[in-house]
Amino acid sequence: MSLAISSPHAHGGDTIRMTMLTVIIALLPAAMVSVYLFGWLAVFLIVACMLSCLLTEAVCLRMMGRPLKTLLDNSAALTGLFLALTLPASIPWWMAVLGSVFAIVLGKQVYGGLGYNLFNPALSARVILLISFPLGMTSWLIPMHVGPSALNMYDFSAALAFFLHGPEALKLGLDAITMASPLGHVKTEWTQGIGVAEALNSYHYSYLDAFLGREAGSIGETSALALLIGGIYLLARHTITWHIPFAYIGTVLLLAAVFSVISPEHYSPPMFHLFAGGLILCAFFMATDPVSSPVTPLGQIVFGIGCGVLTWAIRTFGGYPEGAMFAVVLMNCAVPLIDHYCRPRAYGHGGS
Amino acid sequence: MPAMLRTLAQKLGMMAHGFHGGVHPHERKLTAGMPIEDCPLAPLYIVPLKQHIGEACTPLVAVGDKVLRGQKIARAEGYVSVPLHAPTSGTVVKIEEHPVVHPSGMSMPCVFIEADGLDEEDHSLERMTNWRDLDAAVLRERVRMCGIAGLGGAVFPTFIKLVQDKKNPIQTLVLNGIECEPYLTNDHQMMLEQAEEVLQGMAIIMHMVGAESGIIAIEDNKSDAARVMRQALAENSELAHVHVAVLPTRYPQGSEKQLIYSLTGKEVPAGKLPLHVGVICQNVGTAKAIRDAVLLGKPLTERLVTVSGDAMPRPANLRVRLGLTLRYVFAQRGLEDFENIQILHGGPMMGERLRIPDVPVIKSSIGLLAMHQDTVMQAHPAEQPCIRCGHCSQACPAALVPNLMADHCRNEQFDKAEAYNLFDCIECGACSYVCPSNIPLVQYFRYGKGQIAQLRREHDFAEASRQRFDARDARLAREKAEKAARRSRVRKELAPAPDKDTTTKVEKSTNDKAEES
Numbered sequence: 059m060s061l062a063i064s065s066p067h068a069h070g071g072d073t074i075r076m077t078m079l080t081v082i083i084a085l086l087p088a089a090m091v092s093v094y095l096f097g098w099l100a101v102f103l104i105v106a107c108m109l110s111c112l113l114t115e116a117v118c119l120r121m122m123g124r125p126l127k128t129l130l131d132n133s134a135a136l137t138g139l140f141l142a143l144t145l146p147a148s149i150p151w152w153m154a155v156l157g158s159v160f161a162i163v164l165g166k167q168v169y170g171g172l173g174y175n176l177f178n179p180a181l182s183a184r185v186i187l188l189i190s191f192p193l194g195m196t197s198w199l200i201p202m203h204v205g206p207s208a209l210n211m212y213d214f215s216a217a218l219a220f221f222l223h224g225p226e227a228l229k230l231g232l233d234a235i236t237m238a239s240p241l242g243h244v245k246t247e248w249t250q251g252i253g254v255a256e257a258l259n260s261y262h263y264s265y266l267d268a269f270l271g272r273e274a275g276s277i278g279e280t281s282a283l284a285l286l287i288g289g290i291y292l293l294a295r296h297t298i299t300w301h302i303p304f305a306y307i308g309t310v311l312l313l314a315a316v317f318s319v320i321s322p323e324h325y326s327p328p329m330f331h332l333f334a335g336g337l338i339l340c341a342f343f344m345a346t347d348p349v350s351s352p353v354t355p356l357g358q359i360v361f362g363i364g365c366g367v368l369t370w371a372i373r374t375f376g377g378y379p380e381g382a383m384f385a386v387v388l389m390n391c392a393v394p395l396i397d398h399y400c401r402p403r404a405y406g407h408g409g410s
Numbered sequence: 411m412p413a414m415l416r417t418l419a420q421k422l423g424m425m426a427h428g429f430h431g432g433v434h435p436h437e438r439k440l441t442a443g444m445p446i447e448d449c450p451l452a453p454l455y456i457v458p459l460k461q462h463i464g465e466a467c468t469p470l471v472a473v474g475d476k477v478l479r480g481q482k483i484a485r486a487e488g489y490v491s492v493p494l495h496a497p498t499s500g501t502v503v504k505i506e507e508h509p510v511v512h513p514s515g516m517s518m519p520c521v522f523i524e525a526d527g528l529d530e531e532d533h534s535l536e537r538m539t540n541w542r543d544l545d546a547a548v549l550r551e552r553v554r555m556c557g558i559a560g561l562g563g564a565v566f567p568t569f570i571k572l573v574q575d576k577k578n579p580i581q582t583l584v585l586n587g588i589e590c591e592p593y594l595t596n597d598h599q600m601m602l603e604q605a606e607e608v609l610q611g612m613a614i615i616m617h618m619v620g621a622e623s624g625i626i627a628i629e630d631n632k633s634d635a636a637r638v639m640r641q642a643l644a645e646n647s648e649l650a651h652v653h654v655a656v657l658p659t660r661y662p663q664g665s666e667k668q669l670i671y672s673l674t675g676k677e678v679p680a681g682k683l684p685l686h687v688g689v690i691c692q693n694v695g696t697a698k699a700i701r702d703a704v705l706l707g708k709p710l711t712e713r714l715v716t717v718s719g720d721a722m723p724r725p726a727n728l729r730v731r732l733g734l735t736l737r738y739v740f741a742q743r744g745l746e747d748f749e750n751i752q753i754l755h756g757g758p759m760m761g762e763r764l765r766i767p768d769v770p771v772i773k774s775s776i777g778l779l780a781m782h783q784d785t786v787m788q789a790h791p792a793e794q795p796c797i798r799c800g801h802c803s804q805a806c807p808a809a810l811v812p813n814l815m816a817d818h819c820r821n822e823q824f825d826k827a828e829a830y831n832l833f834d835c836i837e838c839g840a841c842s843y844v845c846p847s848n849i850p851l852v853q854y855f856r857y858g859k860g861q862i863a864q865l866r867r868e869h870d871f872a873e874a875s876r877q878r879f880d881a882r883d884a885r886l887a888r889e890k891a892e893k894a895a896r897r898s899r900v901r902k903e904l905a906p907a908p909d910k911d912t913t914t915k916v917e918k919s920t921n922d923k924a925e926e927s
Contacts, residue, residue, distance in 0.1 A: 063513075063763055063790055063850070063853070064513075064850060064852050064853035064856055065756075065758075065759060065760050065761055065762065065763075065837070065839050065852060066758060066759040066760065066839030066842050066843050066852065067752075067754055067758045067759075067761065067763060067781070067786045067790075068435055068436075068592060068758040068759060068839075068843060069790075069842070069843055069845075069848070070433065070435070070843050070844050072801070072844060072845070072846040073846050073848075074794055074797055074846050074847055076846070077797070077799065077846050131794070170795075171795065172794075172795050172797065173794075173795030173796050173797050173798065173847070174795065296801075297799075299800070299804070348797045348798045348799040348800065349797050349798050351798070352800075353798050353799075353800035353803050353811060353813060353814070354800075354803060354811060355803075358800075397811075397814065401811055401830065402430075402803070402809045402810075402811070403809060404680070404808055404809050404810055404831040404834050405429075405430065405667060405668075405671070405677055405680075405807070405808040405809050405834060406667065406677050406678055406679050406680035406681075406682070406808075406834060407679075407680050407831065407834070
């Protein structure tokens with residue numbers, strides 16, 4: 059029996075395991091939409107990422123002499139799911155596995171494991187992949203139900219062959235099965251001097267499709283609806299607080315609104331920004347990753363605003379069409395500083 | 411602008427009403443509504459000489475002395491202290507060390523009284539039925555002499571709080587009937603059964619401190635108590651400016667500073683007392699004890715104790731004489747085998763784990779809980795890394811950032827821990843309660859506070875030594891200078907001194923030599 063243990067002698071029952079599981083559950087709607095849109099390819103990608111994350115974690119734990127049952131905290135599984143959902147369906151299996159290894163080793167374990175990482179592991183892995191394989195990471199397959207595609211992703215063997223050996227195995231040209239993402243399209247058109255409205259027109263852009271997820275993109279990022287359902291679930295379960303997502307999305311909307319009013323030809327409208335790319339996934343799931351975000355409420359607001367400004371700025375002025383993951387990873391660096399300066403006013407210390 | 415943003419964020423992050431943070435543990439009030447029963451008298455009583463915050467008492471009795479119930483057996487030492495009284499009539503059989511309520515199982519000098527079974531009372535204190543005409547100082551002395559200390563569990567000598575301060579006049583008396591700890595129901599039951607007495611105590615306190623208004627604070631899980639107190643107030647013409655405030659149930663609402671904020675919206679400044687915002691708080695049990703001391707001339711020799719816990723065969727609200735052992739009290743309710751049982755003194759959130767049941771009930775014994783070993787152990791599994799979820803900050807009633815503060819304590823960066831307002835932590839345990847990583851945050855904070863206190867003592871000691879050393883140096887230098895001055899004066903008087911310069915030089919060198927040798 060242990061001696062002289064300090065109060066309290068009761069516990070609310072929250073565990074890391076349950077917290078992580080809650081986030082996994084919150085991601086299920088988005089995962090289901092990804093399977094609906096990308097068929098077996100989405101399944102393969104999710105399974106490959108989750109398994110390789112778990113395996114890498116196991117190897118790391120073994121090397122560090124930590125108990126293997128740490129795997130049960132679900133954090134590695136969650137990282138795998140996160141990573142899969144931010145990847146395009148077109149990438150080959152080894153890229154997914156490599157990303158998973160990056161996520162666990164460089165994103166998490168080199169810092170000392172869960173709780174010590176500076177960056178969101180999944181997002182940092184995605185950034186590494188994007189920089190290393192720019193083409194592979196920006197080839198967006200035409201989702202099922204969206205347009206005619208030469209690849210039937212509901213066909214198990216075809217999907218498996220594609221996943222293992224790439225489009226060559228099926229004798230498919232990339233052009234026949236891929237399309238531009240809305241963000242990519244607008245950016246490309248802009249570089250050719252075509253305005254936002256015209257670009258959206260030529261893309262046949264529809265806000266409803268974007269909201270529901272019937273558009274090209276990373277497998278888990280397309281459906282704003284599915285992600286919002288998950289986000290609301292997280293808010294309702296008190297796993298996250300409103301501060302980061304609201305500050306983040308609010309900032310992007312505000313900046314987009316102001317600038318699109320000033321010059322609608324140059325700047326995309328706010329709702330386009332909202333539904334495009336990884337904004338909602340990042341705002342509700344990535345930026346709120348507890349380990350790499352501030353703990354203080356004011357700090358979370360500052361962090362969210364910072365993510366919003368960077369996301370909008372990179373999308374608008376940067377070389378990459380999408381800036382959400384860069385924004386979050388950049389703001390991750392500032393977290394200790396933000397927390398230090400945003401401590402809440404303690405009871406009895408000044409104030410009104 | 412940052413200050414404004416900060417305030418705004420805090421306002422938005424706060425619950426709509428009441429203090430910041432807080433948690434809602436399972437209430438498990440097994441004994442709610444159970445009538446108060448008297449715990450039977452026993453043959454032996456053990457009275458520890460320190461039962462309150464402050465100095466221990468000095469015994470006034472010797473082995474073999476006969477004592478009556480309520481007779482003073484130990485006198486207070488120093489200002490922050492109150493005397494002790496015999497819990498029953500009998501004979502002092504020994505005065506020696508015995509284990510007391512403490513997680514370490516440590517011992518302390520105790521007076522052992524063998525009961526004669528007659529339970530005769532000492533009636534030497536007169537009844538102050540005319541208290542309304544008496545000076546506050548007289549009543550205050552009565553409260554002190556009757557050994558009353560805060561019966562909500564903090565056991566701070568009550569008389570110290572009952573002052574009239576010209577600079578900080580007290581407007582409001584808050585009667586604390588919150589009882590926010592799980593399991594505990596003794597205050598609840600006292601309000602149900604002894605509302606009249608509690609109100610009399612309240613009137614006496616208000617008279618003593620000159621408070622114009624009073625608030626009886628009760629949580630909404632005790633609406634029957636609120637009803638009874640309101641009824642009693644309606645029948646009491648004297649307490650016109652007193653009302654019952656029902657607050658939403660939330661732990662740690664009963665903590666003085668949090669309660670004052672919930673009721674008045676005022677924050678007690680850090681390092682200050684509630685009286686600086688014109689408020690004093692008293693527990694309902696303390697009010698009743700003050701009433702007994704003043705109206706009946708009865709010193710504090712018993713208290714209400716919630717005897718409960720998930721391993722308790724027959725939980726109850728008991729009126730227990732101080733000095734009975736926990737083993738005896740538990741036995742009265744059917745618990746005799748302590749195998750796989752963890753005893754808690756106080757509630758599960760702030761109480762202490764005891765290693766043995768052979769310690770006596772003292773003034774701070776609000777509850778005695780017998781818990782299954784597993785239940786308590788489940789609250790303390792292995793510590794995992796902090797995932798910075800921020801639930802501790804959200805739960806902290808003092809609006810601290812517990813996880814960062816704990817990091818600083820663990821890394822022994824005590825200056826930083828202090829900068830994070832470590833000393834504003836009230837150790838309520840809300841942070842540890844919600845932590846998904848099971849980090850014993852409160853334990854880190856206690857460690858940090860202890861270490862800082864130790865460092866301060868060492869620093870003060872070193873500082874005092876340095877000052878002594880400097881003073882010695884200064885004295886030696888002064889003496890040397892004085893001696894030199896004296897010598898030169900003497901020489902000057904003796905010699906005619908034709909050549910002034912050489913004389914001085916010679917003098918100086920001789921002087922130096924003299925000092926060196």
